Amino acid sequence: MDASSELLQPLSHLDHLEAESIGILREVAACFRHPVLMYSIGKDSSVLIHLLKKAFAPAPPPMPLLHVDTGWKFREMITFRDKRVAEEGLELIVHINQDGLREGVGPVSHGASVHVDVMKVTALKQALDKYGFDAAIGGARRDEEKSRAKERVFSFRSAQHRWDPRNQRPEFWNLYNTRIAPGESVRVFPLSNWTELDVWRYIRREHIPVVALYFAAERPVVDRDGVLLMVDDERFPLHEGERPLLRKVRFRSLGCYPLTIAEPSEADTLDKIIEETRLNRRSERSGRLLDNTAGTSMEQKKREGHF
Amino acid sequence: MSPIESGQRPLLRFLTCGSVDDGKSTLIGRLLFDAGVLPEDVLETLARDSRRVGTQGEALDYALLLDGLEAEREQGITIDVAYRYFSTAERSFIVADCPGHEQYTRNMATGASQSELAVVLVDASKGLLTQTRRHTMICALLGIHHVLLTVNKMDRVGYEEEVFRAIESSFLDLAGELGVPEVRCLPVSALHGDHVVHRSVQMPWYSGPTLLEALQTIEIVDHSLAAPMRLPVQWVNRPHADFRGYCGTLVSGNVARGDAVIVLPSGRRTTVQQVLGVDGDIACAQSGQAVTLCLDEEIDISRGDVIAAASGPPEVSDQFACHLLWMGESPLLPGRPYQLRLGTQTALAQVTEIRHRLDINTGQQLAARHLELNEVGVCHLSLDQPVTFEPYAKSRALGGLVLIDRISNATVAAGMLDFALRRAANIHWQHLDVDQTTRATQKGQHPRCIWFTGLSGAGKSSIANALEKRLFALGHHTYLLDGDNVRHGLNRDLGFTSEDRVENIRRVAEVARLMVDAGLIVLVSFISPYRADRRMARELFAGDEFIEVFVDTPLEVCERRDVKGLYAKARAGDLANFTGVNAPYEAPQSPEIHLHAEQSDPPALAETIVGWIVAD
Numbered sequence: 001m002d003a004s005s006e007l008l009q010p011l012s013h014l015d016h017l018e019a020e021s022i023g024i025l026r027e028v029a030a031c032f033r034h035p036v037l038m039y040s041i042g043k044d045s046s047v048l049i050h051l052l053k054k055a056f057a058p059a060p061p062p063m064p065l066l067h068v069d070t071g072w073k074f075r076e077m078i079t080f081r082d083k084r085v086a087e088e089g090l091e092l093i094v095h096i097n098q099d100g101l102r103e104g105v106g107p108v109s110h111g112a113s114v115h116v117d118v119m120k121v122t123a124l125k126q127a128l129d130k131y132g133f134d135a136a137i138g139g140a141r142r143d144e145e146k147s148r149a150k151e152r153v154f155s156f157r158s159a160q161h162r163w164d165p166r167n168q169r170p171e172f173w174n175l176y177n178t179r180i181a182p183g184e185s186v187r188v189f190p191l192s193n194w195t196e197l198d199v200w201r202y203i204r205r206e207h208i209p210v211v212a213l214y215f216a217a218e219r220p221v222v223d224r225d226g227v228l229l230m231v232d233d234e235r236f237p238l239h240e241g242e243r244p245l246l247r248k249v250r251f252r253s254l255g256c257y258p259l260t261i262a263e264p265s266e267a268d269t270l271d272k273i274i275e276e277t278r279l280n281r282r283s284e285r286s287g288r289l290l291d292n293t294a295g296t297s298m299e300q301k302k303r304e305g306h307f
Numbered sequence: 308m309s310p311i312e313s314g315q316r317p318l319l320r321f322l323t324c325g326s327v328d329d330g331k332s333t334l335i336g337r338l339l340f341d342a343g344v345l346p347e348d349v350l351e352t353l354a355r356d357s358r359r360v361g362t363q364g365e366a367l368d369y370a371l372l373l374d375g376l377e378a379e380r381e382q383g384i385t386i387d388v389a390y391r392y393f394s395t396a397e398r399s400f401i402v403a404d405c406p407g408h409e410q411y412t413r414n415m416a417t418g419a420s421q422s423e424l425a426v427v428l429v430d431a432s433k434g435l436l437t438q439t440r441r442h443t444m445i446c447a448l449l450g451i452h453h454v455l456l457t458v459n460k461m462d463r464v465g466y467e468e469e470v471f472r473a474i475e476s477s478f479l480d481l482a483g484e485l486g487v488p489e490v491r492c493l494p495v496s497a498l499h500g501d502h503v504v505h506r507s508v509q510m511p512w513y514s515g516p517t518l519l520e521a522l523q524t525i526e527i528v529d530h531s532l533a534a535p536m537r538l539p540v541q542w543v544n545r546p547h548a549d550f551r552g553y554c555g556t557l558v559s560g561n562v563a564r565g566d567a568v569i570v571l572p573s574g575r576r577t578t579v580q581q582v583l584g585v586d587g588d589i590a591c592a593q594s595g596q597a598v599t600l601c602l603d604e605e606i607d608i609s610r611g612d613v614i615a616a617a618s619g620p621p622e623v624s625d626q627f628a629c630h631l632l633w634m635g636e637s638p639l640l641p642g643r644p645y646q647l648r649l650g651t652q653t654a655l656a657q658v659t660e661i662r663h664r665l666d667i668n669t670g671q672q673l674a675a676r677h678l679e680l681n682e683v684g685v686c687h688l689s690l691d692q693p694v695t696f697e698p699y700a701k702s703r704a705l706g707g708l709v710l711i712d713r714i715s716n717a718t719v720a721a722g723m724l725d726f727a728l729r730r731a732a733n734i735h736w737q738h739l740d741v742d743q744t745t746r747a748t749q750k751g752q753h754p755r756c757i758w759f760t761g762l763s764g765a766g767k768s769s770i771a772n773a774l775e776k777r778l779f780a781l782g783h784h785t786y787l788l789d790g791d792n793v794r795h796g797l798n799r800d801l802g803f804t805s806e807d808r809v810e811n812i813r814r815v816a817e818v819a820r821l822m823v824d825a826g827l828i829v830l831v832s833f834i835s836p837y838r839a840d841r842r843m844a845r846e847l848f849a850g851d852e853f854i855e856v857f858v859d860t861p862l863e864v865c866e867r868r869d870v871k872g873l874y875a876k877a878r879a880g881d882l883a884n885f886t887g888v889n890a891p892y893e894a895p896q897s898p899e900i901h902l903h904a905e906q907s908d909p910p911a912l913a914e915t916i917v918g919w920i921v922a923d
Contacts, residue, residue, distance in 0.1 A: 059546035
């Protein structure tokens with residue numbers, strides 16, 4: 001072996017994950033005509049954008065970003081989104097379900113289930129159809145949830161955007177079957193093998209900007225049966241006698257603000273977040289109200305087209 | 308920052324296989340539980356689910372942790388591979404939890420393709436079963452080097468050492484027969500947690516590692532690091548005219564600036580000008596890294612090409628022997644074209660022959676005309692174009708393939724290449740860089756330069772013409788270079804001085820050489836009076852390619868014939884430097900063929916040359 005090879009260190013776990021994800025992103029660009037990267041503004045999306053830039057440098061990323069806005073995201077998320085996209089010079093498409101907006105569908109008036117169905121799942125399908133995307137890249141990880149643990153990296157969707165968990169394409173080695181018929185599509189998950197802890201360690205290593213809501217700070221919250229919810233704007237319906245109190249909280253996972261549970265925390269730096277995540281005894285999506293309504297809720301939503 | 312904190316832990320990917328009856332899910336559940344990596348809310352859900360649908364009464368049913376799909380929970384079996392992630396201070400683990408039922412063999416094989424180690428479970432009270440052989444065989448087929456035979460339910464056999472030793476002994480035989488190089492056996496009780504994470508007081512006779520200790524300490528050597536460099540080109544990065552980079556993940560070896568590389572299948576050679584890692588310019592990159600290479604010369608490279616170390620390139624072929632695991636709902640039929648994917652390459656492939664089917668339960672070789680779902684066969688594959696490959700035993704990345712049905716787009720087979728059926732030598736880097744042998748083979752002939760020399764009017768052109776007609780009729784590919792004709796074009800600028808005669812011969816010889824390289828039989832009909840020039844011509848060719856034919860006709864006969872009236876002109880002093888009259892002719896001393904042309908007619912003389920060519 002030559003001298004240069006002796007200097008090489010074995011790749012770290014994060015290096016492995018990074019290389020695997022970049023390989024997946026390049027595969028999407030090479031095999032699909034009209035791919036898109038789903039940008040949800042969260043930490044996983046932030047990692048995806050970072051990887052997207054690396055995968056194609058020095059060229060700009062060969063695909064746009066798509067944000068499906070429900071109208072109920074934290075205000076800080078939208079500000080962060082617009083700032084990041086401008087900084088990076090990325091092309092962003094924002095889609096809102098106009099029918100839902102007209103009918104005033106929201107988590108407060110219609111309940112979580114209808115809101116997610118109309119403003120997220122239906123909106124997503126509308127956007128994919130409208131722009132004719134044949135591959136949609138998402139930041140979902142297999143460690144998040146049981147049905148995700150069974151999903152492929154390149155996950156086939158019918159022309160109706162449905163997932164059939166019983167009939168998935170076998171994925172051998174890292175050979176992905178990217179063939180689809182017109183109208184069909186795939187959802188691609190480059191972070192499949194990352195854990196929550198991997199994501200935070202990578203964010204720290206790479207200095208990736210994330211929304212401040214992930215860091216503990218004094219925020220106005222109400223306590224409902226032990227569940228802390230943040231009052232982000234005047235649309236939040238306060239119950240009789242309920243008054244928002246300032247508590248030091250952070251979010252592990254970001255969605256629509258009335259559906260996302262704040263957690264009391266002192267973790268206001270990346271190091272503290274990583275330490276908290278390492279010791280945390282609760283799974284990440286326990287902070288999403290909808291996920292816990294039925295044992296197989298996520299599988300059901302995914303069959304219907306949810307990410 | 309500790310190695311763990313910085314994410315510097317080595318990673319082990321392993322699969323677990325065994326059926327529900329063996330307690331596989333209980334084992335993994337116990338492993339995760341005892342290793343302390345299960346979050347509290349997951350345990351709460353588990354407790355709730357265990358009471359509702361569990362099979363363990365009031366106790367936790369760990370199987371429910373892993374069987375994530377509705378259908379699996381309803382039926383209480385694992386159908387699809389589930390991936391689990393956990394880490395300890397020593398290692399990070401990705402667990403592919405695989406179904407053990409025969410009808411889900413393809414799913415187990417999928418998990419095995421991603422893994423370096425397999426945990427194969429058996430029930431101590433049942434010993435080795437048909438399925439143990441099947442699981443081990445699939446692991447061996449997918450190239451897994453390390454198998455941990457985990458003998459579970461030791462509590463059911465009273466933690467008896469003899470029971471374990473008997474199972475261990477027969478498994479070592481089986482693993483040896485199937486060619487698994489590294490085998491360890493350990494006794495556990497997943498239900499009670501004996502030897503999963505914690506040592507057991509029940510089995511003082513066992514001094515080996517617990518399951519977790521074994522997983523943490525088994526040394527996995529990444530052989531790809533020391534192998535020659537290979538980069539399957541995935542994407543060509545060309546943002547502007549000044550940058551052209553070839554992106555992909557290095558599947559073996561390492562690459563540095565200045566390295567000599569070969570691009571396959573074209574065989575073009577060049578050197579590496581720049582290595583870009585994921586953060587820009589780097590001096591050197593190694594196997595596993597996603598890179599972008601810039602090369603010294605602008606050569607045509609696209610997705611599917613393989614950039615490799617020039618000193619040790621992989622082979623190229625279009626005919627293979629391979630093991631195929633059939634995964635399609637409808638059977639594999641020889642002769643039907645499927646889309647093949649190998650690395651970043653695609654081709655159309657058909658199975659030309661099923662040598663035999665392997666019974667995955669017994670290992671028996673059986674005759675087969677087709678392969679059904681979950682069957683394994685040793686097959687011959689024929690591709691519509693050559694691909695760059697390595698045997699699967701050497702490289703999963705360049706030896707593992709999938710076949711895709713072109714109508715349903717379903718992935719219908721996974722294949723492991725064993726070897727090329729056609730030796731790569733005649734295709735290798737001669738495929739695009741086609742050489743003389745390839746061209747000659749295509750034409751079915753030995754390329755030759757048949758060089759006729761002799762005086763003007765000796766009959767060279769007549770004989771050459773007759774010979775060409777004869778060879779053409781025999782199906783050969785020929786061309787006749789005639790002195791007079793060439794002087795009308797290529798050599799129009801040349802006269803008859805000694806210098807010009809030399810240049811005349813040099814040019815004609817070079818043209819003849821190109822034509823021989825093109826695979827043709829070239830007939831050269833030139834007076835070519837000087838020995839030195841004829842020798843120069845001869846030296847442009849390989850040993851047996853140049854055949855000198857001396858058309859030996861006496862001067863007086865030529866002069867008497869004087870077809871073109873040139874001798875008369877020369878004798879009259881109107882033609883300077885005319886060979887035989889006022890310029891010398893140096894007769895060959897040992898020509899391959901010596902024709903006494905005044906004795907026979909051209910077709911008969913041509914026939915003697917045909918005999919000479921065909922005879923060899």
